[in-house]
Structure formats: C-alpha cells, structure tokens
C-alpha cells in the first residue's frame with residue numbers, strides 16, 4: 001500500500017491507485033473533464049494536471065499511478081496554468097458559454113477561466129440528424145472528451161457511438177454516422193448522463209436544467 005504526500009498530507013492508497021484517486025482520498029479537488037469514475041481513465045484532456053516531485057513537468061493525475069513516496073502538489077502553478085489554457089481553448093470552440101449547470105462550466109469556474117481570449121470556428125452543428133425521442137443532441141457543443149462513447153461501450157455495452165473527425169472537426173456520431181435513431185442506441189441515457197457539456201442531454205431534463213441555471 002503506497003504512501004504518498006498530497007499537498008503535504010500523507011495518504012495511504014491501494015496498490016495501483018492513481019494520483020487523482022489519492023488526491024480525492026486526501027480531500028483535494030482536482031478538476032477533470034474527460035474523467036468519469038465509472039469509466040476507465042482516458043487521459044485525453046490534460047485538465048487534471050498536478051505537480052509531481054521529480055517529474056519534468058505536470059502530469060495527468062487520472063492516469064499516473066501512485067509510487068511509494070510520491071510528492072504531489074495539486075495547486076502547482078504550472079499545472080493550473082496549463083489546465084486553465086486547455087479549458088480556455090475548449091471554450092473558444094463552442095458557439096456559446098457553457099450552461100451554468102454543466103461540468104465544463106464548473107471546471108472553468110474552478111480554474112478561474114472566463115470568456116476565452118480567442119474564438120475559433122464553430123463546427124459540428126447537425127441539421128440533418130432526425131430527432132431522437134429521448135435525447136436532445138447538440139453536436140456543436142461536443143468537446144471530444146470521449147465520455148459518451150466510452151459510457152456506451154463500457155457501461156451500457158451497446159457500442160452505438162463513435163468518435164469522428166480530427167482537430168476542429170472532431171465530434172461524435174451514432175452508428176456509421178446514421179444518426180442516433182437508426183443506430184443500435186437503446187436509449188439508456190448513459191451518454192447523456194456523463195456528457196460534461198450538454199451536447200447530449202435527456203429531453204426530459206432540459207426544462208429542469210434551464211430552471212436550475214436561472215435560479
């Protein structure tokens with residue numbers, strides 16, 4: 001059972017635990033975006049960066065295993081600056097600021113990121129996709145975190161979703177880009193439940209979410 005130091009607090013963690021798990025065990029709140037504890041760590045977004053003594057730079061805490069004696073700084077200034085820049089870039093590709101109730105908005109608040117200094121070209125809006133009876137889809141809000149694809153694979157076992165495109169054109173598609181309704185989707189809602197931006201939302205929750213944002 002490795003013992004690690006998280007912001008000066010000694011924590012014993014199970015063998016194989018990640019730095020993120022150790023930080024959370026120590027009560028430290030490390031922001032994450034592509035991470036969902038129900039899914040295998042992905043390590044794609046670089047928002048969960050922390051300082052690790054001896055490492056040449058910040059490391060992704062969600063995929064870095066704890067080693068005996070590791071010394072971690074969850075408030076490492078470089079890690080926070082890079083994570084903030086990542087979130088700012090993500091925001092710059094969206095057509096609008098994230099809704100207040102979303103995880104993306106919460107992460108931006110946590111890292112002190114406001115309106116992005118740049119605005120990119122907005123991609124992904126789909127007018128051609130037939131509406132889904134239970135899911136509201138806004139592809140232009142997709143940030144390619146991969147959580148919906150992994151939830152459909154790992155939680156639901158349906159494999160209905162695919163990550164598509166590259167760079168600014170990265171997005172998510174159902175089936176062989178045939179739309180959610182025609183795909184193997186069984187409307188379980190796992191993708192909507194994990195989506196951090198409202199790119200996929202349950203239709204029945206739209207009004208509630210809007211109400212919460214106004215409160």
Ligand code: SF4
Pocket residue numbers: 148151152156158159160161184185186187188189190191192
């Ligand atoms: S609602 Fe459909 S696409 Fe979403 S996780 Fe469930 S089966 Fe997959």
